[in-house]
Amino acid sequence: MTIEQRIRALLPQLTPGEKRAARALLAAYPIAALGTIAELTARADASAPTILRLTGKLGFDGYSHFQRAVREEVQEKMQSPLSLMDSAPRVPTAKSGFFGAFIADITAALQRTSRLLDNDVLEGAIATLADPGKRIYTLGGRSSHVLAKHLVFHLHQLRPNVQEITAGSVPVYHQAADMGRSSVVVAFDFRRYERQTIDFCQQAAREGARIILVTDPWLSPIAELAQWVLPVEVDVPSPFDSSLAAMAVVEAMLAGTLARLGPAARERMERLEQGAGIDKVIGGAENAEAEMGTFAAPRKPKQRRQSR
Structure with missing residues (x-):
């Protein structure tokens, strides 16, 4: 778990003074954790010994040890692909069995994700996506917009009122102005967090929208606003x-939403297929021969013999 996650998990076990210190850290994390202990005591209205007890319960040998760990996490958050390439070992060098080794690493990443995720939080997010009274919006960044598009494409087949927030004729920031209590934003934001995504979610939250956040283990700043935070291994x-x-989390949300909507989702999918003519696309084996005939190359016309 990240330090921020450890603070949140520890909250129920803390004394009132320690809780004030923990909440002060969370309210302005990581900035509050990088200042002096005197600055934190002023923020939290708690004594220095109280803050030292808190860092001890978090598993750190003193406030400087705590700060060093926070700085290391912040540095890891901000790493670019180039800096990740320079840090070893990021790329396997084996010439044989490369794919098998890579699949093993991916499998391990999925297993770590299953430990990071809180099942109750995931179930809550799925229940919200399946609520027909909610309007669902998705938003991603430079690369994570692919996840937002994938969720919208399939979720729209299960229920109405689903759309992706994209830059077009209406600027991204303006699209938050019409949101309200019935709006839900599914945001995808990963390290090297993107200002546009963060600012949009802040504005949407001010308008009353609720937020489902899919992020990395270090948590995007949007986590402070989100009602459902789903950390995944990257x-x-x-x-x-x-x-x-x-x-995988997106696919789980889609499967869970389908299970909750039941016959209503099936009826909508049937309507969409009829309207789009999807049933005419190449499909089952029983229609394959007839369908392939549509694409058969035209026969060349027979050439007439010229009479001598």
């Missing part, structure tokens, strides 16, 4: 963070 032997675990 670290694999590559200079690029992996989206595979995040995609």
